[in-house]
Amino acid sequence: DSGVTQTPKHLITATGQRVTLRCSPRSGDLSVYWYQQSLDQGLQFLIQYYNGEERAKGNILERFSAQQFPDLHSELNLSSLELGDSALYFCASSDRLAGGYTDTQYFGPGTRLTVL
Amino acid sequence: GESVGLHLPTLSVQEGDNSIINCAYSNSASDYFIWYKQESGKGPQFIIDIRSNMDKRQGQRVTVLLNKTVKHLSLQIAATQPGDSAVYFCAETYRAAGNKLTFGGGTRVLVKP
Numbered sequence: 001d002s003g004v005t006q007t008p009k010h011l012i013t014a015t016g017q018r019v020t021l022r023c024s025p026r027s028g029d030l031s032v033y034w035y036q037q038s039l040d041q042g043l044q045f046l047i048q049y050y051n052g053e054e055r056a057k058g059n060i061l062e063r064f065s066a067q068q069f070p071d072l073h074s075e076l077n078l079s080s081l082e083l084g085d086s087a088l089y090f091c092a093s094s095d096r097l098a099g100g101y102t103d104t105q106y107f108g109p110g111t112r113l114t115v116l
Numbered sequence: 117g118e119s120v121g122l123h124l125p126t127l128s129v130q131e132g133d134n135s136i137i138n139c140a141y142s143n144s145a146s147d148y149f150i151w152y153k154q155e156s157g158k159g160p161q162f163i164i165d166i167r168s169n170m171d172k173r174q175g176q177r178v179t180v181l182l183n184k185t186v187k188h189l190s191l192q193i194a195a196t197q198p199g200d201s202a203v204y205f206c207a208e209t210y211r212a213a214g215n216k217l218t219f220g221g222g223t224r225v226l227v228k229p
Binding site: 002004031033035042043044045048055056058090092094103104105106107108109110 | 162205213218
């Protein structure tokens with residue numbers, strides 16, 4: 001158990017809908033990262049937050065957004081869902097600002113999103 | 117651009133034998149490398165990491181080797197056990213670009229009893 005929790009574990013929805021994925025980082029960790037894992041793209045970095053502020057963006061679609069709250073939990077919002085958004089979404093956390101050294105990321109169990 | 121190349125082979129290994137998983141990376145500026153293990157239905161699990169100023173690091177039954185000259189990373193698992201069956205990913209990061217991880221494609225390890 002990494003200490004990172006994600007809810008829900010599974011999510012099934014229809015095209016065009018909007019969903020919210022939730023992540024609670026390990027106790028004390030200030031950074032939260034979101035990754036998408038699909039069969040054709042592998043594990044892809046989406047976005048990072050540190051202590052409530054966005055720090056880095058990767059291959060995140062404009063239909064997707066995220067935020068980190070004062071209690072450090074994070075939410076990933078996916079809107080106007082398409083079939084191709086079906087994937088595993090992982091959250092990871094670490095304890096230091098990007099740019100620090102060996103900022104090991106620990107991953108949660110993921111949310112499996114199925115868009116029908 | 118940054119990329120960590122890891123074709124997705126399947127490595128079949130006899131229980132008790134040693135396993136070697138290889139990874140090539142393309143960003144010579146990467147300064148931190150990590151190996152993750154992912155079991156079916158679970159998130160990636162940290163195994164071992166190595167800094168770019170090192171060429172070898174050992175953990176419990178695992179060793180990571182880094183060859184910066186040819187931009188190659190490997191993970192050695194000693195005395196492979198059935199519980200080692202999983203997909204293994206290498207990842208790299210470059211501090212100046214933040215701490216985002218760039219993952220390789222993964223290697224599936226199957227341990228035969």
